Amino acid sequence: MAQPSLSQHVLSLERELGVKLLERSPRGVSLTASGEVLLSHAQRITDALEVAVEAVRQSGSEPMGEVTFGLPSSVSMVLSVPLAETVRLELPKVRLRAIEAMSGFIQTWLEDQSIDLGLLYDISSVRHLHHTKLMTEELCFFSAPDAWPFDTPPGTEVRLADLAEIDLILPSQHHGLRTMIDRFTRSSGVALTVGTEMDALSQIKIMVSRGSAFTILAPAAAQDFLERGELVMAPIIEPKMVRPIYLVRNPAKPVTKASRELERTTMLVIRDLVDRGIWRADDAVLDAATGA
The missing domain is CATH 1.10.10.10 (Winged helix-like DNA-binding domain superfamily/Winged helix DNA-binding domain)
Incomplete structure (x- = not known):
């Protein structure tokens, strides 16, 4: 004008x-x-x-449009590719925009409605958002096969207190994984020695596979290195370290048919990954989420 x-x-x-x-x-x-x-x-x-x-x-019969989905790095490593492939096949008019980021960023984006969906481990500060618990996954200790630091066979379960004696590489405290680890160690009275902080999980795995350090990860985040025999994994006990995974959306953001279908498809893809042993998880929770 x-x-x-x-x-x-x-x-x-x-x-x-x-x-x-x-x-x-x-x-x-x-x-x-x-x-x-x-x-x-x-x-x-x-x-x-x-x-x-x-x-x-x-309102038409076929879902269409863009859906933005925030994925933490350790989840993205196992979920993003099969989810994208499934969406391309089953929801051809839906354009998935998957964003890999640290949990803190995903939480902020959910709050300001920059994304449609997000996966979070900790919902203590966002309980006002709509959330569905998908599963609980275990955190494990990782070492190079030839650098096992204990007087036990590689892969033998490790007490959390024993990890205080070795040099670890972990993400920084801005990372959801580190937040969860710190919470467990504080409640158990264990002080870990973190010699290096690195927010790139791929680089953490490379360093550990070279025998330069040790780490704590979810098994799904290291599936590729485990399959190639470059890492060995051990359960952590006393206490066992577990974390929940939630699918979260902001109820203030309009729900489209495309985002509803992506939510449903995400649950089904995760269910399949768990069934095939690619994602080790407490699948009883996921059964309830998927209606299986």
Whole structure:
């Protein structure tokens, strides 16, 4: 719209409402308090219209559109490829945008509605968001096969207290995995020695496979190295270290048919990975989530 025409519309609106909407000065134009109120309402109306348009589009028989999904790194390593392949085959009009990130970022994106879905380990600060518990997975100790640090056969279960005696490489405290590990060690009165912090799980696995350090990971995050025999895994006991995994969405963000179908497909893909032993998990929880 041309500037003179826009100005006339604003003046006409001001006369109709009986208030000034814009403060005009030699330095430019700014909103008055009344203008701010009108803008806020106008934005809500525009947002509602966009939701209505999307709802009409989604009312057809086939799901379509983009769905953004935040995945923690250790989950992305085992889930992202089979999920993307399944979506391409079964939901051809749905465009999956999978974003690998640390849990803290995923939580923020869920809060500000930047993503449709996210997987989180810790929901203590986001219980107001809609969440479904999918499973509980065990955290294990990892070493290079020829660098096993204990006087036991490689792969023998390890007490948490024994890990205080060795040099570990772990993600930083901004990482969901580290948060979970620190919570277990604090409650058990164990002080770990973390010689190196690295937020790239792929690099952590390489360092451990070279015998340079040891680490604690979920088995799914190291499946590739385990299959190649480059790492050996041992259960941690006294206590056993486990973490839940939740599928989370913000109820304030409109739910599309595409996002509902992706949620359902995610559960089915995880169910398949668990059944095939690729993802070691407490599948009783997942049974309830999938209706199996």
